[in-house]
Amino acid sequence: MSARAGIVVTGTEVLTGRVADRNGPWLAERLRELGVDQAHTIVVGDRPAEVREALGWLAQAGVDVIITSGGLGPTEDDLTAAVVAEFQGRPMALDEPLEGRIWTILEGLRARWPDLDEEAIRRSNRKQAMVPEGATVLEPVGTAPGLVVPPADGAVGPTVVVLPGPPRELRPMWSTAVETDAFRAATTGATTYRQHMLRMFGIPESEIAETLVRARDAGIDLDALEITTCLRRGEVEVVTRYEPPQQATYDAFEAIVRDRHAGTLFSDDGTSVDEQVAGLLRSSGLTIATAESCTGGLLAGRLTDLAGSSDYVRGGLVVYSDAAKVALAGVDPELIARVGAVSVEVAEALADGAIAALDADVGVGITGIAGPGGGTPDKPVGTVCFSVALRGGGEDGGGPARLTRRVVLPGGRFDVRDRSTTVAMHLVRRLLRGERDGGPGSGSEDRAET
Amino acid sequence: MSARAGIVVTGTEVLTGRVADRNGPWLAERLRELGVDQAHTIVVGDRPAEVREALGWLAQAGVDVIITSGGLGPTEDDLTAAVVAEFQGRPMALDEPLEGRIWTILEGLRARWPDLDEEAIRRSNRKQAMVPEGATVLEPVGTAPGLVVPPADGAVGPTVVVLPGPPRELRPMWSTAVETDAFRAATTGATTYRQHMLRMFGIPESEIAETLVRARDAGIDLDALEITTCLRRGEVEVVTRYEPPQQATYDAFEAIVRDRHAGTLFSDDGTSVDEQVAGLLRSSGLTIATAESCTGGLLAGRLTDLAGSSDYVRGGLVVYSDAAKVALAGVDPELIARVGAVSVEVAEALADGAIAALDADVGVGITGIAGPGGGTPDKPVGTVCFSVALRGGGEDGGGPARLTRRVVLPGGRFDVRDRSTTVAMHLVRRLLRGERDGGPGSGSEDRAET
Numbered sequence: 088m089s090a091r092a093g094i095v096v097t098g099t100e101v102l103t104g105r106v107a108d109r110n111g112p113w114l115a116e117r118l119r120e121l122g123v124d125q126a127h128t129i130v131v132g133d134r135p136a137e138v139r140e141a142l143g144w145l146a147q148a149g150v151d152v153i154i155t156s157g158g159l160g161p162t163e164d165d166l167t168a169a170v171v172a173e174f175q176g177r178p179m180a181l182d183e184p185l186e187g188r189i190w191t192i193l194e195g196l197r198a199r200w201p202d203l204d205e206e207a208i209r210r211s212n213r214k215q216a217m218v219p220e221g222a223t224v225l226e227p228v229g230t231a232p233g234l235v236v237p238p239a240d241g242a243v244g245p246t247v248v249v250l251p252g253p254p255r256e257l258r259p260m261w262s263t264a265v266e267t268d269a270f271r272a273a274t275t276g277a278t279t280y281r282q283h284m285l286r287m288f289g290i291p292e293s294e295i296a297e298t299l300v301r302a303r304d305a306g307i308d309l310d311a312l313e314i315t316t317c318l319r320r321g322e323v324e325v326v327t328r329y330e331p332p333q334q335a336t337y338d339a340f341e342a343i344v345r346d347r348h349a350g351t352l353f354s355d356d357g358t359s360v361d362e363q364v365a366g367l368l369r370s371s372g373l374t375i376a377t378a379e380s381c382t383g384g385l386l387a388g389r390l391t392d393l394a395g396s397s398d399y400v401r402g403g404l405v406v407y408s409d410a411a412k413v414a415l416a417g418v419d420p421e422l423i424a425r426v427g428a429v430s431v432e433v434a435e436a437l438a439d440g441a442i443a444a445l446d447a448d449v450g451v452g453i454t455g456i457a458g459p460g461g462g463t464p465d466k467p468v469g470t471v472c473f474s475v476a477l478r479g480g481g482e483d484g485g486g487p488a489r490l491t492r493r494v495v496l497p498g499g500r501f502d503v504r505d506r507s508t509t510v511a512m513h514l515v516r517r518l519l520r521g522e523r524d525g526g527p528g529s530g531s532e533d534r535a536e537t
Numbered sequence: 538m539s540a541r542a543g544i545v546v547t548g549t550e551v552l553t554g555r556v557a558d559r560n561g562p563w564l565a566e567r568l569r570e571l572g573v574d575q576a577h578t579i580v581v582g583d584r585p586a587e588v589r590e591a592l593g594w595l596a597q598a599g600v601d602v603i604i605t606s607g608g609l610g611p612t613e614d615d616l617t618a619a620v621v622a623e624f625q626g627r628p629m630a631l632d633e634p635l636e637g638r639i640w641t642i643l644e645g646l647r648a649r650w651p652d653l654d655e656e657a658i659r660r661s662n663r664k665q666a667m668v669p670e671g672a673t674v675l676e677p678v679g680t681a682p683g684l685v686v687p688p689a690d691g692a693v694g695p696t697v698v699v700l701p702g703p704p705r706e707l708r709p710m711w712s713t714a715v716e717t718d719a720f721r722a723a724t725t726g727a728t729t730y731r732q733h734m735l736r737m738f739g740i741p742e743s744e745i746a747e748t749l750v751r752a753r754d755a756g757i758d759l760d761a762l763e764i765t766t767c768l769r770r771g772e773v774e775v776v777t778r779y780e781p782p783q784q785a786t787y788d789a790f791e792a793i794v795r796d797r798h799a800g801t802l803f804s805d806d807g808t809s810v811d812e813q814v815a816g817l818l819r820s821s822g823l824t825i826a827t828a829e830s831c832t833g834g835l836l837a838g839r840l841t842d843l844a845g846s847s848d849y850v851r852g853g854l855v856v857y858s859d860a861a862k863v864a865l866a867g868v869d870p871e872l873i874a875r876v877g878a879v880s881v882e883v884a885e886a887l888a889d890g891a892i893a894a895l896d897a898d899v900g901v902g903i904t905g906i907a908g909p910g911g912g913t914p915d916k917p918v919g920t921v922c923f924s925v926a927l928r929g930g931g932e933d934g935g936g937p938a939r940l941t942r943r944v945v946l947p948g949g950r951f952d953v954r955d956r957s958t959t960v961a962m963h964l965v966r967r968l969l970r971g972e973r974d975g976g977p978g979s980g981s982e983d984r985a986e987t
Contacts, residue, residue, distance in 0.1 A: 100767035102578060103569060104562020105774060111580065112554020119553060126587045128552060130561065130578040133765060137576045144594045162746040162766055196741075207747035253768075255948050291646075296612040297657035315583060316612055317550035318703075324555060377834075377855070383841030384827075384834030387855040391833030394909055394950055396857075402865065403855035405827070405837040411852035411895055415865075445861055459844050498705050500844055 089124045090152065090274040093145035093245075097157040097167055098252060099132040109254045110156040117261060119282070119328075123152070123274055133164040142174045146244050152273045153245045157252030159231035161211030168234060171247045172219035176239035179217045185224060185232060186216035192230050222249075223267045228256040235269040246273035280328045283337065285344055286354035287323045288513050292316060294348075295323055302343045311336050321496075321509040322360070353516065360512045361393065367519040368399040368449070373477075375515070376447035377403035378416045378437035380428065381455040381471060386508045401445040406437065416440025416452075429454050429466050431491050434474035439487065442478050449518070450476045450487075451511050455496075457503045469496040471507050475514045488523050490514045539574045540602065540724040543595035543695075547607040547617055548702060549582040559704045560606040567711060569778070572730055573602070583614040592624045596694050602723045603695045607702030609681035611661030618684060621697045622669035626689035629667045635674060635682060636666035642680050673717045678706040685719040696723035733787065735775045735794055736804035738963050742768050744798075745775060752793045761786050771946075771959040772810070803966065810962045811843065817969040818849040818899070823927075825965070826895035827853035828866045828887035830878065831905040831921060836958045851895040856887065866890025866902075877916070879904050881941050884922035889937065892928050899968070900926045900937075901961050905946075907953045919946045921957050925964045938973050940964045 094114050100106040111128040118125045127148070129141040138158070145153050158167030172179045189212050197203060215231050218224055221240070225233030234249040248264050250257045264270055287295075295316045303309050313328040325344065329337050345352060353360065368375060377387045387403035390396060404415045409428055412418040418436040426432045437452025455471025462468035472493045480488030492514065496506045544564050550556040561578040568575045577595065581587040588608070595603050608617030622629045639662050647653060665681050668674055671690070675683030684699040698714050700707045714720055737745075745766045753759050763778040775794065779787050795802060803810065818825060827837045837853035840846060854865045859878055862868040868886040876882045887902025905921025912918035922943045930938030942964065946956045 098767065099763075099765040100769070100774070100776075101562075102575070103565045103765075103776075105776065106767055106769050107557060107562070112551075112557070115553045125552070126582060126584070127591065128580040130580070132576060134576070140598060141577065148590060160746075161743045163749055164765060203741075203744065204747055207743065207750065210750070211743055211746060255952065291653075293611045293657065293661055294653065296610075296661060297654055299613055300657065300660070313549075315549040315553075315614060317548070317556055319550070319556050324550070326550075326553075326555070379834075382838070383846075383850070384829075384837030384853055384855060387834030387857075388832070388838050388954075391855075391857060392951075392954075394907075396833075400833070400857045402857040402861035403834055404865075405834060405841075405853035405855070407837075407841060407847055407850045407852040408895075414896070415852065415854075415894060444865065445858075446864070457844075501842075502705065504838075504842075 089122065091124045091126065091148075091150045092118050092152045092154065092274075093126065093148065093150045094128040095138065095141045095145070095153060095155045096128060096130045097133060097138055097155060099164075101157070102130050102132045110250075110252065110257055113254065113258065114154050114156070114261070119280070121265065121274065122280055126150075133158065133166065135166050135170045138167060138170045139174060142171070142247070150245050152248060152270070154248045154250065156250050156257055159215065159233075159249065159251045161214060161230070167249055168218065171234070171236050171249050172222075175219060175236050175244070175247060176242060177219035177221050177236065180220050181213065182216050182218050182224065185218065186212060189215055189227060189230055189232070192227060196230075223269050225250075225260050225263045225267075228259050229253060231256065233260045233264060235264055235267045237269050237273070246270065281331055281334070281337070282326065282328045283341065283355070284357050285325045285341070285352060286359075287325075287348050287351040288321065288353055288360070288509075289351045290323060290348065292318050292323055295325060298344055298347050301347070302340050305343065307339050307343070308336055309340070312340060314340075321506045353513070360509070360516055361389065364390075364512055364515050364519070365393050365396065365399070367516065371519065373448040373519070374399050374401045375449040375451070376401040376441040376445035377451045377453075378441035378444075379403065379405055379451075379453045380407060380412065380437070381457045382453050382504050382507050382511075383407055385504055386451060386453060386511050389508050389512070401447040404441060404444060412437065415444060417443060427466070429456055429470060429472060431472045431474065431493050434472035435476070435489065435491055438474040438476040438489070442476060442487070448478050449515065450478070451515060452476075453507055453511055455503070455507060457500045459500060467495060469498070469503050470494075471496055471503065471510070473507075473511055473514055475511070475518045477518055488518065490518050490522060490524055539572065541574045541576065541598075541600045542568050542602045542604065542724075543576065543598065543600045544578040545588065545591045545595070545603060545605045546578060546580045547583060547588055547605060551607070552580050552582045560700075560702065560707055563704065563708065564604050564606070564711070569730070569732070571715065571724065573724055576600075583608065583616070585616050585620045588617060588620045589624060592621070592697070600695050602698060602720070604698045604700065606700050606707055609665065609683075609699065609701045611664060611680070617699055618668065621684070621686050621699050622672075625669060625686050625694075625697060626692060627669035627671050627686065630670050631663065632666050632668050632674065635668065636662060639665055639677060639680055639682070642677060646680075673719050675700075675710050675713045675717075678709050679703060681706065683710045683714060685714055685717045687719050687723070696720065730778045731781055731784070731787070732776065732778045733791065734804070734807050735791070735802060736809075737773045737775075737798050737801040738771065738803055738810070738959075739801045740773060740798065742766060742773055745773055748794055748797050751797070752790050755789075755793065757789050757793070758786055759790070762790060764790075771956045803963070810959070810966055811839065814840075814962055814965050814969070815843050815846065815849070817966065821969065823898040823969070824849050824851045825899040825901070826851040826891040826897035827901045827903070828856055828891035828894075829853065829901075829903045830856055830862065830887070831907040832903050832954050832957050832961075833857055835954055836901060836903060836961050839958050839962070851897040854891060854894060862887065865894060867893060879906055879916050879920060879922060881922045881924065881943050884924035885926070885939065885941055888924040888926040888939070892926060892937070898928050899965065900928070901965060902926075903957055903961055905953070905957060907950045909950060917945060919948070919953050920944075921946055921953065921960070923957075923961055923964055925961070925968045927968055938968065940968050940972060940974055
């Protein structure tokens, strides 16, 4: 039997949505890698009674380890350490050497904030150095220590790992936590699972539902596989987790997916389209530039998310106004007047303009209507035109090779803009892998991509 | 006593972090507006046993209403409706008129995906039309209906509101759900709370901790106020919720915050800095343009997040390479050679270049080291230089008015880039409100903003 864990994310700001929870998902992924089964993430406010209630539920569900995030800060509403101490039946006590080590950290901060009140800092210091007796202290990354707190001697129950809320403190501290004797003792018996992810672009999720039905009809024991499908940023992901003896079952399932979705399956090794585009640009030595209207810089932002992207990203143009399309990307104003700013022709001109303005090999042009206003019967909200061009890659040797698309994307302004960056990434990937539009005018067809 | 609610977010893709939960936080905010107290959000995978366990915990905690999101799709792992039916002791039955209405929706989708298997669609249709007996059906926004499911006749327990996972389906359906008799019956007795948010920029969270201590020392009954503080994208938010009779207590608390944080408090009405910048640009009739290096288009993307931003955003330059800084933003290559691309001088040249290239009134230049590589002892990772300029706004009438800053931002590549857009937004806000750098060279001081 596999070790089981639950996660408790504390913080009224997370519960109420003012801050997105970046820790629960990240911890879930780490537990999965360790082969620890994770069934629940509970988000609670800063009220001690609710944190205690969540700990109680998870203990009642029989988990072996509970991980908490948040509530270790200097303010009075940060109470996780005390609540966990009480839950585990271990009194809080001041750890004086820890207090000294935190003070050293705080002195560094004081240099940066010279006006801060020394007494307030001393009080924060002392609060953060109070730890449950018998707990293993995880050294602070910021100013808050983490804790691994086993049940009181002789008691039975889950071990609680207490981590701070800021992801940049929690993440390194997690690595320390899993190496502690207390954590290892609580998670012995973890099974190692195998996991595979298949990513597809350009099909609806219901098509995967049908694939599952066909796999079952073909006699594959899907119950031996833990399959989840989801739609993310316009892509369909199929993730399968299974125990090693089920390898043949998984292989048979994957073969069916590959057969039915050959044209849309783009990743079978966990890589994202962003990583694939980066790899293709690196291996080909090509550079890229963008000219974006409705996405307003989000594609350039996404291309430069990856460290080292300065090796192949030349830059981009955000041409939100028509005047900017003309002045920066060299789009012919008569073309805009004739076919409209949202058109495949202008998308092509933008791609060419990005190449010319930034002296890049690959250009991406995006123009569309993100909404909520601006839609017409011909060009409803969500209409977005894309063109990706490769300098000198055309059949005749002279002009660029291209892929151009006009699509209507679902959702509101946020969705349309975000989804547009995904469509553009896939078009760049296809262009770099040698796909080309069929011939003159083929780019103007209306093809739904999502 | 206030009505109480819990939220159950289902979906292995959310539990494991492959998809961010956008529903839990949004629903929590809506409950808060209704005066319904919300203490827990539980995220579970797609396994029925775990969904049932979460429902049981919330019932045991005595909540009046449970809202679930997700698990209503066409795939076999979408089981929420059946689990809730069983939990409430209400058998599932086919709702034939509903089946017909869903079929009409599906026929519209088939036009878009002509190759889909009709039998698969029929099966999805029938599955999504199975509902618990006695439940109120919420009409589909996508293809899945929502449900309001009270406990079985004669039974005591929470009413369960079952909503689909995609936010653009869940959100409109929520408005319908709260108008149903079943929902109203479950939440009678909800108290109306008042809520205020104060936002500050440029102080550490520990300073707020000290403010709370002083407020308590001044005799303010903080226990009568529900105060939460959090750090979000470099800003500190203080949100206070209280019952109407505590208005005077709140007013006294707010006065102390205003007194201690006069220089950094920028919002007391819930507006974000993004909204304030948009409002200032609109009311002044000024246009804005960007020239971004390390943020790679994220600031332009953020400026264009708001609908209608084309009224004042001219566009931007993403000048990731030095060649692009020279070619597009007109930065003197000798300047880059002399002081380095990451310098206040280049930030100023970028701001001026944005104004010139896009014929804008306000220009923003950003150049920095987002990491993980590229840091030096003089310019460590996180060093970012900003300049915002207003054309013709200088004292001498000719040159631009400016605010220029060099800061060292904490965190990894994501944090540095994201935080940089916040710093830039605040500098634009201050410039538009008339703040100016003190004199020649004052912009080059090293001033920590976060």
